[in-house]
């Protein structure tokens with residue numbers, strides 16, 4: 031089988047950032063897939079499942095309630111390698127276009143207090159597997175070290 035596009039990105043040269051992975055045409059509408067890379071692949075510890083799960087619940091809730099992007103949000107979920115997340119939006123974007131949205135979203139998560147949305151047996155398949163303090167810590171780290179001072183190298187995949 032052919033190697034799919036996302037495996038052709040050189041993970042040895044990747045730094046945490048916000049990248050456009052692909053733009054697909056679905057029934058005549060462009061759909062943009064973003065890679066939100068929160069840790070440096072194969073260089074620093076990956077995130078644990080509990081904090082990834084918490085970020086998934088918080089970010090999905092944030093996006094689906096957003097005044098501008100609720101209607102455009104198709105998917106938000108974790109990468110299997112536990113180094114980041116996928117965001118899929120309806121429309122054609124550059125990674126720079128969504129930095130304000132990502133700052134807003136990661137600020138929301140860094141500041142979050144109270145009950146995690148959807149963290150109940152009725153609403154989730156593993157609702158006890160949550161770690162809000164670590165989700166907040168990682169969100170703040172990504173905000174401070176990546177989003178608030180993002181460089182071209184953190185917006186475009188190495189060729």
Ligand SMILES: [Zn+2]
Pocket residue numbers: 083087148153154155156157
């Ligand atoms: Zn869940």
